[in-house]
Amino acid sequence: MKRQLPIILVFICGITMVIQFFxxxxxxxxxxxxxxxxxxxxxxxxxxxxxxxxxxxxxxxARREPKERLYSLATIAGFLVMIIAGSRREWFxxxxxxxxxxxxxxxxxxxxxxxxxxxxxxASAAYRAFRARTLLAALxxxxxxxxxxxxxxxxxxxxxxxxxxxxxxxxVPNMAAxxxxxxxxxxxAVTYSIKIVLGIERSYMGGD
Amino acid sequence: MDPTSAxxxxxxxxxxxxxxxxxxxxxxxxxxxxxxxxLWVGVVTGYWTMLLYYTSFTDKVRVPIFEEGQxxxxxxxxxxxxxxxxxxxKYGYVSRYALAFYIGISTGVFIPLTxxxxxxxxVQGTIRAIDPTWTGIxxxxxxxxxLCSLSYFFFSKEHTGVLGVSSKIGIYTLMIGFGAGFGLxxxxxxxxxxxxxxxxRDYGIDLLGGGL
Numbered sequence: 001m002k003r004q005l006p007i008i009l010v011f012i013c014g015i016t017m018v019i020q021f022f023x024x025x026x027x028x029x030x031x032x033x034x035x036x037x038x039x040x041x042x043x044x045x046x047x048x049x050x051x052x053x054x055x056x057x058x059x060x061x062a063r064r065e066p067k068e069r070l071y072s073l074a075t076i077a078g079f080l081v082m083i084i085a086g087s088r089r090e091w092f093x094x095x096x097x098x099x100x101x102x103x104x105x106x107x108x109x110x111x112x113x114x115x116x117x118x119x120x121x122x123a124s125a126a127y128r129a130f131r132a133r134t135l136l137a138a139l140x141x142x143x144x145x146x147x148x149x150x151x152x153x154x155x156x157x158x159x160x161x162x163x164x165x166x167x168x169x170x171x172v173p174n175m176a177a178x179x180x181x182x183x184x185x186x187x188x189a190v191t192y193s194i195k196i197v198l199g200i201e202r203s204y205m206g207g208d
Numbered sequence: 209m210d211p212t213s214a215x216x217x218x219x220x221x222x223x224x225x226x227x228x229x230x231x232x233x234x235x236x237x238x239x240x241x242x243x244x245x246x247l248w249v250g251v252v253t254g255y256w257t258m259l260l261y262y263t264s265f266t267d268k269v270r271v272p273i274f275e276e277g278q279x280x281x282x283x284x285x286x287x288x289x290x291x292x293x294x295x296x297x298k299y300g301y302v303s304r305y306a307l308a309f310y311i312g313i314s315t316g317v318f319i320p321l322t323x324x325x326x327x328x329x330x331v332q333g334t335i336r337a338i339d340p341t342w343t344g345i346x347x348x349x350x351x352x353x354x355l356c357s358l359s360y361f362f363f364s365k366e367h368t369g370v371l372g373v374s375s376k377i378g379i380y381t382l383m384i385g386f387g388a389g390f391g392l393x394x395x396x397x398x399x400x401x402x403x404x405x406x407x408x409r410d411y412g413i414d415l416l417g418g419g420l
Contacts, residue, residue, distance in 0.1 A: 041264070
């Protein structure tokens with residue numbers, strides 16, 4: 001029961017949804033809508049598990065390491081402020097509410113700065129990794145260089161030439177590579193999903 | 209909120225301090241960065257919790273069941289509650305039943321949709337008549353590139369002879385693709401960096417120019 005029932009349920013739900021895709025009927029559409037909501041509802045009700053896990057880990061770390069207490073407090077305070085600030089819908093969506101200001105002036109700048117810092121780390125990693133030792137590495141480096149050059153205001157006619165070359169790179173070899181990867185990833189993902197539905201792949205169940 | 213008003217300047221000041229605190233990591237890992245990083249984790253978690261509460265819980269659980277009488281939404285809600293058993297060592301297996309519905313429905317929806325979008329549509333976009341024009345020639349080159357790139361991932365036969373040549377062309381095509389992807393990613397990050405620097409500059413100008 002502990003392992004067999006989930007496998008049977010996955011099989012029934014999976015096959016039902018695959019069949020549903022090929023049935024152009026109103027009931028089939030209703031089933032799709034209900035199944036989608038089913039997944040959303042299970043997901044949202046699983047959210048407290050994640051929050052509980054984050055909070056217990058934060059508190060545990062604070063208890064174990066006194067140096068971490070201030071940082072743990074920041075996490076808990078940030079979380080509680082956002083919960084309280086958004087506890088009413090109009091507070092959460094209001095243009096000048098605390099929740100909106102926290103979003104615009106804390107969350108967005110922090111996120112944008114964290115991502116922008118990656119520019120430095122990508123550049124430093126690229127310096128170490130992309131030395132033109134082989135023809136393949138040189139090709140990668142050259143393509144990246146030409147693409148990046150487009151962002152710089154070059155004098156004419158260099159700018160037009162560069163734009164044409166970059167457009168060709170993006171529309172021909174880049175498109176070919178991306179499409180091949182999409183097809184490959186698609187085939188792999190479908191194969192893996194079929195393995196899950198048929199009960200061959202069971203790692204999602206965890207131990208025991 | 210007017211960004212040059214007193215409250216606007218206070219909030220922008222907080223944003224500027226957060227920006228500088230995160231940039232301080234470029235020097236080295238330090239307590240100010242750590243504090244802001246953890247604060248961000250808490251704020252993001254709180255924000256997403258409330259967003260999902262309003263968009264998912266309210267719209268899919270509270271309103272349908274208690275206000276619209278759609279009792280059949282009780283079943284996924286009960287299954288969702290079963291997910292809480294994940295926290296119990298003894299009854300943790302109960303959460304698998306809810307997870308089974310989640311995985312089963314998700315993969316069942318995913319399989320035909322992925323076959324359609326990632327395989328059939330891509331093949332449909334790849335195979336078409338090649339005209340004797342510049343566009344047609346470029347299309348032919350792209351078609352060759354896709355075939356060769358796919359052959360690079362074909363491991364059922366040793367990469368010698370025709371397959372060896374095509375896989376070689378395939379890896380060159382892939383490398384150009386990765387190079388373009390890398391270049392675009394770096395430029396995206398640099399654009400973000402420029403935006404943060406412009407924000408700091410504008411805030412500094414407003415602060416010194418009598419914004420308060």
